[in-house]
Amino acid sequence: MEIEQCKECERPFEVMEQGGQMPGTKEPEDIECPHCGFTRTQRSNGYFSTFPLSEEHERQWLADHGGKA
Template sequence: MHVEHCLNPECKRKFEVIEFGHDRPAQPEPRQLVCPYCGHTVYRKTRGAFIVHQLDRMMLRND
């Protein structure tokens, strides 16, 4: 799990990204990474997939 910032200049909120299946013996392919707040989409190469979640208020407060 890691935290990313939305690249949309009107959003810039933090969200959690979980990447799984990235250890598969396959070529990395572009996969969508969608901000859970504004829907802004970027593409990242991975062998697996991404799960994206909004951060809860407690995590944001401690950051």
């Protein structure tokens, strides 16, 4: 699990890279913010799933990383 902060709405969310059993076949895959739909692309040989954090987890992450929402 990795947590990213959206460049558009600035809210954090969880990113999971799944699949990836075929080394050497990396393709551009979208990572979409579950809050606002902003999309960025990253190369992967799998795919990405994104999930919002719980209110409490989001609040704590923002406090720990000097963010805002």
